[in-house]
Amino acid sequence: MADQLLQQIVNSLLIGSVYALVAIGLTLIWGVMNVLNFAHGDFLMLGMFIAFWCYTLFKMDPLLSIPVCAALLFLLGVGVYRFIISKVMKGPGLAQLVVTFGVSIFLANLAVMLWTPDFRLIEKPLLAGTWSLGSVQLSIPKFVASVGSVVVSAAVFLFLKKTRTGKAILAVEMNRDAALLMGINTERINSLSFGIGSALVGIAGAFLSMYYYIYPQVGGLFGLISFCIVALGGFGSIEGAFIAGILIGLVQTLGGYFFDPAYKYALVFLVYLITVWIRPQGLMG
Amino acid sequence: MGNVTRRSFLIGGSALALSPWLVSPVLAAPKTIKIGALYPLTGNLASTGLDCRRGVEMAVAIINGKYDLSLPLAKTEGLPNLGGATLEVVWADTRGEPKNGQAEAERVVTQDKVAGVIGAYQSSVTKTASQATERLSIPYVCSDSSSPTLTERGLKYFFRVSPHDGIFAHDQFSFLKDLAAQKKHKVQTLGVLYENTEFGSNVGKEDLKYAQEYGYQVAADISYTNNATDVTSEVGRLIKANPDVLLHASYITDAILFTKTFKEMGFNPKGMLTMAGYIEPGYLPAVKADGNFIIVRSTFALDLAKKKPLVGQVADLFKKKFGIEMSENAARSFMAPFVLAEAINRAKSTEAEAIVKALHDTNIPGDQVIYPWKGIQFDPKTQQNIHATGTLVQIQDQQYVTVWPFESAAKDVIWPFPAWKSRK
Numbered sequence: 001m002a003d004q005l006l007q008q009i010v011n012s013l014l015i016g017s018v019y020a021l022v023a024i025g026l027t028l029i030w031g032v033m034n035v036l037n038f039a040h041g042d043f044l045m046l047g048m049f050i051a052f053w054c055y056t057l058f059k060m061d062p063l064l065s066i067p068v069c070a071a072l073l074f075l076l077g078v079g080v081y082r083f084i085i086s087k088v089m090k091g092p093g094l095a096q097l098v099v100t101f102g103v104s105i106f107l108a109n110l111a112v113m114l115w116t117p118d119f120r121l122i123e124k125p126l127l128a129g130t131w132s133l134g135s136v137q138l139s140i141p142k143f144v145a146s147v148g149s150v151v152v153s154a155a156v157f158l159f160l161k162k163t164r165t166g167k168a169i170l171a172v173e174m175n176r177d178a179a180l181l182m183g184i185n186t187e188r189i190n191s192l193s194f195g196i197g198s199a200l201v202g203i204a205g206a207f208l209s210m211y212y213y214i215y216p217q218v219g220g221l222f223g224l225i226s227f228c229i230v231a232l233g234g235f236g237s238i239e240g241a242f243i244a245g246i247l248i249g250l251v252q253t254l255g256g257y258f259f260d261p262a263y264k265y266a267l268v269f270l271v272y273l274i275t276v277w278i279r280p281q282g283l284m285g
Numbered sequence: 286m287g288n289v290t291r292r293s294f295l296i297g298g299s300a301l302a303l304s305p306w307l308v309s310p311v312l313a314a315p316k317t318i319k320i321g322a323l324y325p326l327t328g329n330l331a332s333t334g335l336d337c338r339r340g341v342e343m344a345v346a347i348i349n350g351k352y353d354l355s356l357p358l359a360k361t362e363g364l365p366n367l368g369g370a371t372l373e374v375v376w377a378d379t380r381g382e383p384k385n386g387q388a389e390a391e392r393v394v395t396q397d398k399v400a401g402v403i404g405a406y407q408s409s410v411t412k413t414a415s416q417a418t419e420r421l422s423i424p425y426v427c428s429d430s431s432s433p434t435l436t437e438r439g440l441k442y443f444f445r446v447s448p449h450d451g452i453f454a455h456d457q458f459s460f461l462k463d464l465a466a467q468k469k470h471k472v473q474t475l476g477v478l479y480e481n482t483e484f485g486s487n488v489g490k491e492d493l494k495y496a497q498e499y500g501y502q503v504a505a506d507i508s509y510t511n512n513a514t515d516v517t518s519e520v521g522r523l524i525k526a527n528p529d530v531l532l533h534a535s536y537i538t539d540a541i542l543f544t545k546t547f548k549e550m551g552f553n554p555k556g557m558l559t560m561a562g563y564i565e566p567g568y569l570p571a572v573k574a575d576g577n578f579i580i581v582r583s584t585f586a587l588d589l590a591k592k593k594p595l596v597g598q599v600a601d602l603f604k605k606k607f608g609i610e611m612s613e614n615a616a617r618s619f620m621a622p623f624v625l626a627e628a629i630n631r632a633k634s635t636e637a638e639a640i641v642k643a644l645h646d647t648n649i650p651g652d653q654v655i656y657p658w659k660g661i662q663f664d665p666k667t668q669q670n671i672h673a674t675g676t677l678v679q680i681q682d683q684q685y686v687t688v689w690p691f692e693s694a695a696k697d698v699i700w701p702f703p704a705w706k707s708r709k
Contacts, residue, residue: 004521007550011517109327117331119541119567130549139549213541213571217329221514256518261509262481264518 003135008257009250014142016249018204021149022222023229023241024156025200031173031236032193034093035085038100041223042107043198047073047205048214049111052120055209061126062206063144069202077198081191104223111216120214127210145207152203153242156196160238169193173236221265228272234285244283247271317373318364318635320625321393323404323414324618325381329512329538330407332567333614337406337429338376339607340615343599344622345372346606355595355653357627364630372626375399379410386410390417390425400635401426403621406614407536408432409483415443424628424640428621429614431561432487436669442637444644444663446620448673450484450534450560453582454491456675457532457558458499460580460689467691470700472555474504476528478519478543480511480535488534488560504528512538520546523554530556537562544572544579548705555701556580558677566612569683576680578702583678584656585616586687588695596655613685616655624649624661644668657693 026040037043047069054065080103088095131138160166171179172189180186212218229248233240251271256264275283322341325334349371352359363369375397377389386405393399394417401424405411411430418425419440427435428446431453436445464470477492479485489508496503505526509519516539523531531554535543540562546552557579562568564581587610590597599619603611611619624647629635632643649661651672659672677689679698688698 004525008518008521011515011521015515015517112327112331117327117335119332119537119571121541121571121573123573130551137550142549211545213538213545215332215538217331220329221512225514252515253518256509257521261507261516261519261522263510265510265513 004257007136008253010136010138012249012253013246014139014146014249015253016246017146017149017153018207018245019222019225019229019248020242020245021153021204021207022201023226023233023245024153024238025197025204026226027230027233027236027238027241028156028169028193028200029197030230032169033085033089033190035089035096036100036227037194037197038097038223039080039104039107040201040226041219041221042104042111043073043076043201043219044205044208044222045111045214045216045219046076046107047202048209048212048218049115049205050202051206051209052122052214055122055125062122062210063126066148066203066206069206070199073202073205074195074199077195078191080198081194085194086187086190108216108219115216117216122209122214125210139211141210145210148207149204152200153238156200157238157242165192225265225268228269232272232275232282234282237282237284240282240284316370318367318370318626318629319373319375319393319397319399320622321375321377321390321397321399321402321404323377323379323386323389323393323402323410324406325410326376326378328380328382330381330536333406333537333565334378334381336566336612336614337404337618339603340611340618341374341403341622343603343606343611343615344619345374347599347602348372348622348626352602354598356599356655357623357649357653358630364626366630366633367635372622374622377404379405379407379414381407381410383409383413386412386414387417390414391421394418394421394423399423400629400637401625401640403427403618403625404429406430406618407482407484408435408487411435412483415440418442422637424625424637424644426621426625426628426644428619428624429617430484432483433491434483434487436664436667440668442641444624444668444670446624446661446670446673447584447617448675449669450488451491452673453560453675454488454495454532456582456677456689457492458495460558460677461501461530462499463689463691464698464700468698468700470555472501472529474502474526474528474530476505476507476523476526476531476554477503478505478507478509478523478531478533478535480539481508482511484536484561485511485534492532492534509539511536513542516542516546517550519543520550520552524550524552528554530554530558533557533559533563535559535562537565537567540565540568541571544575548575551705553702553704557702558582563680564613564678564685566609566614569680574683574708577683577708578680578699580677580679580688580698581685582675583613583685583687584673584675585611585613586676586678586685586695587611588685588687589655589657591695592693593652593655593657595652599655620654620656620661 050069051062054060229244233244255267363371379386408430415425431450433449433451479489600611628643632639651660678685679688687695
């Protein structure tokens with residue numbers, strides 16, 4: 001009993017930290033330009049596929065293809081912002097929602113067309129296997145993905161707080177007009193944030209590809225959960241998204257274990273509803 | 286709504302609503318006969334849908350062309366009783382969702398005027414789609430959905446060729462009984478694990494019923510949300526309950542994730558008896574050797590060719606046409622077009638009532654089907670094929686091998702399941 005409890009807590013942290021990284025990308029985009037990117041889950045799918053193809057075509061382990069995933073997703077993010085989002089930013093809010101939804105459907109179907117709906121796995125990642133630590137079985141790829149996600153999240157946090165560009169992003173997030181008056185190029189900050197947010201989800205994709213199956217619709221539930229995390233943590237809050245990600249991991253895994261696995265996602269959304277009811281702005285909003 | 290009066294709007298609306306009934310049935314023999322095929326061609330189950338589609342395409346090619354095979358309508362081009370009319374398939378994408386299944390069934394019937402409908406793989410989708418065809422009075426022949434409830438609804442136009450999960454679940458328990466009697470492997474406790482849609486929940490129900498009937502103790506009864514991101518809590522529960530045998534009903538995404546999580550967390554029952562996801566063509570390429578020793582229910586395995594030459598002939602044609610091996614899904618979806626076309630041919634008409642009557646008289650002998658059955662004949666009340674049975678295949682060296690019934694086994698069953706740690 002106690003053994004499984006410890007095992008379940010470890011598992012919650014492993015999945016929760018990856019959720020957090022996915023959600024941080026989303027919350028960054030939301031915080032800066034108030035756009036909810038519905039294609040975020042599909043960006044994750046693309047990150048996973050990039051890692052998969054790097055592995056299959058160039059024998060590059062997902063750990064090594066992290067920079068490739070980050071760079072390509074950064075470019076995709078900037079491209080989507082420049083050519084699509086910035087055009088509809090002037091229109092009504094609903095247009096932005098619908099356009100990212102359109103991007104989502106487009107990407108998922110493009111992936112089906114290019115790579116077929118088959119399921120892929122990275123067969124032999126550099127780091128594979130399980131460590132037995134007493135009664136706890138620790139999957140090595142999951143552990144690496146989790147530690148990696150924490151490191152990347154911390155790096156983003158430091159980047160935003162310590163660098164000039166990071167501070168500019170935060171300034172735009174706080175008050176766009178004031179930032180503009182201070183001489184910050186908000187248009188550049190927008191596309192940069194969209195790029196960074198997308199790069200983060202690309203990195204998360206590379207991490208997930210070490211142990212998760214890859215197929216065109218893989219982003220669906222991850223995307224949905226990351227929306228929930230962003231709202232729970234407070235729209236635009238990096239720290240909030242991180243804490244909420246871990247929290248959701250705990251609720252999902254422990255709830256599934258002690259209560260009933262059939263309702264574990266229902267529990268996740270219940271926690272979200274209760275939090276929003278008590279604190280509509282989210283935990284750190 | 287400027288110049289549309291309320292009256293004209295109502296008249297137009299009711300005409301639209303009645304239009305399916307205003308179309309008179311085609312009486313003259315047409316050149317082509319349309320049948321609607323509903324499958325999840327996009328979405329989560331797109332790879333499965335594609336697989337089913339290949340089975341149907343193969344069947345239609347055999348019906349429309351001339352082949353020296355013992356299948357119904359193979360030796361003639363098209364349907365001889367309808368002047369050699371050929372089948373034309375109208376594909377409809379359900380996206381794996383019941384509401385689309387219903388809408389698409391309505392569309393192919395009202396717009397494309399199909400003579401009959403086949404599909405839709407997922408039981409939940411077949412359920413809504415067949416309710417639509419029932420309302421529109423169009424025959425529906427299903428050979429790929431396995432929820433027992435589908436043939437328990439008393440529908441007049443719905444027929445099922447393949448075995449349902451009640452039969453499959455019963456097979457698994459017969460296997461456990463035979464295993465104890467003939468191979469001296471005793472099993473006492475079971476873990477029942479199932480996804481929570483139409484398919485899984487009904488299998489779970491059947492499993493629990495038979496467990497009681499056969500006197501096994503259920504150590505874990507776990508239902509879970511399908512398409513999960515993580516299943517460690519489910520596997521944690523299983524490890525704690527430590528059942529002798531796991532019974533698992535899942536679609537492919539969860540089958541892959543569970544297999545990986547079983548290995549990672551070291552869940553080692555004596556045997557795993559599974560359904561559906563574990564036999565889809567995407568499963569083994571994804572999990573490779575980790576799939577070994579898992580036992581899956583099946584209606585088809587390529588090794589049946591040893592005892593039934595027709596299986597080998599069809600499998601060869603299939604491989605030539607699509608470049609891949611014929612899978613269980615393709616093999617199941619393969620039969621519905623034959624059953625429907627054979628009935629239309631005997632009915633000498635595409636009129637629904639005549640086809641339904643002919644379907645009731647269907648009597649396709651065992652040597653004309655690619656499964657180990659005695660044939661196809663529908664129960665007059667439930668309209669379920671009374672000869673449909675299943676087999677169990679085990680994954681050995683990353684191949685599906687028939688292991689039960691023991692008398693038609695291609696290889697001996699490997700039991701117990703070797704612990705994950707002891708494997709290379």
